[in-house]
Amino acid sequence: MFMPELVIDYGKSQPEKVYTIFEDREWTYGEFREKAERIAAYFQREGYRPGDVVALYAGNSDAFIAAYFGIQLGGFVCAPVNTKLTASEIGYIFDHSEAKGLITDAELRETSDRTGHRFGEVLEIGGADEFGHILADESLVFQPVPLNAEDTAVIMYTSGTTGKPKGVMLSHANILATAEIWAEAMDITDQDRMQISTPLFHCAASHVFMNPVTYKGGSLVVERSFSPEKTLATLEKKDATMFFGVPAMFAILLNRPDIRDLDVPKLRLFCYGAAPMPYELVKKLKETFPDVKVQNLYGQTENTPAATTLKDHYALEKIGSVGEALPRTEVKVVDENGYPVPPGQVGEIVVRGPQVMKGYLKNDEETARAIRGGWMFSGDLGRTDNDGLLYIVDRKKDMIIRGGENVYPLEVEEVLFQIPEVLEAAVVGMPHPVYGEVPKAFIVLKEGKEASDEAILAYCTRHLAKFKLPEEVEFLDELPRNASGKVLKHALRPVKQA
Template sequence: MLLPELFGNYAKNQPDKVFTSYNGREWTYHEFYEKAKRIAAYFQTKGYEKEDIIALYSLNTDVFLVCYFGLQLGGFTVMPVNTKLAVPEVEYIFNHSEAKSLIYDVRIENVINETQHVFHEKLAIGGEDQLGKILEDESLHFSPVPLGEHDTSVIMYTSGTTGKPKGVMLTHRNIIAAGEVWSEVMDITENDRMLVSTPLFHCAAAHVFVVPVTYKGGTIIIEEAFSTDKTLALLQNAQPTMFFGVPAMYTILLNLPHIKEIELPTLRLFGYGAAPMPYEILKKLKETFPNIKVQNLYGQTENAPAASSLKDHHALNKIGSVGEPLPQTEVRVVDENGNSLPIGQVGEIVVKGAQVMKGYLKDDQETARAIKDGWLYSGDLGRFDEDGLLYIVDRKKDMLIRGGENVYPVEVEEVLYQIPELLEAAVVGVPHPVYGEVPKAYAVLKEGKSLTAAQVMDYCSTQLAKYKVPMEVEFLNELPRNASGKVLKHTLGPKENMSV
């Protein structure tokens, strides 16, 4: 059974149970499902066809989830777009995907107004609120659509090492598989209440928590964005049983002066991932809340994301590990020829399971590189220990993670090379006390040219999402290179080995 069908069963069998809670507004499974059907019905009546791509550009709201579920219910492909991206990045995604329609949040419409992509129509959340009117339109009648396992239900764009984002196509089977394995490994039941403070446009919030909790018939508590005071208030008062945060969020919460006085009686699980959790932060988290379990979650957008998990009993004695392979999932560490390596040896991590993506949108070449014989080649280098636990030791493709957000140096470097005064540049990750690591640029000026670090960062801020902008710029006379001319990035700045 696929997720839209499963949700329909819950709407019949537990119609009065609260599914979403957002800013004091609660929607039951029945209410939510009726609204989702109206979204599907609207696009049906407008003549949209199965697997047409509908872009969703919104902050966290219950309406976001209605659109997410409703579009899939109608057989359409929902494409959540990262709201932190700069205008050129958003426009590329719209153009490359050839998205037919756009649902957008008026609170962040300034970016939308600067893009040139032509949609069949744009529907606003807020303002004139066309979307809200659709949700309340009882004249819209949904016609059930046969959904295939391999139909593309979700597309999420992830930055590529070539500097251009790639559209990860996830099928209905991929999505339900993620729900199955994560709900099992986190012991999720219908009684769980998940507090979501991280962006719903990310695969982690959507598919590691919303989908698994929905799979079990639980409740989703939605916060627009992480905010120290508001998040803490919700943890105390909204009766959540689960919470997910990137390490930077836990660092901020644990540094509050009164944190040891806080009681969270309903919470049973702190999930963390998307970036490495420093040992001291993890230790402090367990000391501060000894009755709450912690669990690391590892995967990539390309596998829904679902690869492995480190459970609470290993949290402090297997620091740095991303745990054991998930149920129904195979994980190997292989050499360049795809041969499995023995315990302790480092190789590329490959993953196999029903959650592995269909492929990259309009990119057969990259799909063939990423998926071989059903195995997803993650691009991460890792090793297994004698207990069968997986460790990430490096990233094959130089990716760094700033507070849970992926940053690809090549993407930033391409922007730096647009600056006329710069001869060459290289970007590496350097440690940061809150964000884990941040991008730092090393730049060489053209002869006779002058430029300040602030000017470099200002230009980057017009072309890149804020989290991709170098936090520091250092000017050098030349970049270090090896005999073949390759830049020796490892000599530029301290870059810790990190898991995700």
């Protein structure tokens, strides 16, 4: 059985067990089965055929999850859309995917209408709540359809940090394999309650946490969004056993004065990813919650995402590492000709396994560039140590070449994170008339802290080679990020003049 079929099967085998918890509402597996089947039945009634695309442009809720599985259950393709994009960016995704139907939040309806894309059906969550009426419509009878391993189940568009976003086609087999892989890697059981505070339209929340917990028959605690006060209250009140956050979220939570008063006896695992977690932050997290394990996760949308993981026993010993290959997964570091490089040498990270995407929608050229001989070329630069653990050095496109010397921004950022006053840091290349480009550091200070650019540069001078030093430091209130928590470095670089 694939994921949509599995959640329906749980609706039969454990109908009374709570599946989703959203605000003050709980849905059991049995209730959820009915709702997912009615969504599938609605689009069947409206004449949709297997393979038709339904866009899911909505924020976090139990309704989002019902739509995600219901669309796929009918043999249709679910296309989650980032709610933080502009109307023109969203319009591109609607048009490129040829989405026939749309499920959206009432507060997002105006933006979706401004895209100009013509849909056959638009279902609104909240407001008039056409979606809610369908969930309750007993006249809708689902007609089961066969789901095939290589059928496209989900199209997820890359963040589009450079150029137009690419539509990553993920098959039912890809998504099921990823659920199995992460369930094993995180020791998930049917007793787990995963608290999801990051966007479900992103592959991390949906495919690394929602699906693996569902695969094991566990429960999901869904928040509309991350809010320090509400997130901590939910952790305590809803008995979560697992929580995922990007490093910035953990930095905010750990700086709260009430963090040590949190009573979470059932919490067993903190997961983090999307950006490097500084040593001091990992150390503080483990000191504050000595009974909770921590685990670093690494992957890309193109591998559903699942590549490597760093487990708790290595958290402080192998700081900066993203760990070892996941089950059923091969990972290696190669040179520009595709040959493996020795430990310590930098190369491109490539991944092979059942979770690697089918390809990019309507883009055979980029697909051929990304997948070669079954290996997915990630675009990430990395190295392994003598124990075989992987370290991300940087994105290939982010590497700075200063007068012929390679500068990896991540290496500079790790030094900046060691400065006690620094909350966040990002380093990008800036044009230079002599050296071609030089590093520039953007710094966000901790609340109530002060630091001068001279002090920042003095610290860097003691820990970095001269050619790696930032040429300039700029202080910001916050760093620009996409919905997955990754820093949008292109937004920090100067606009090139035509």
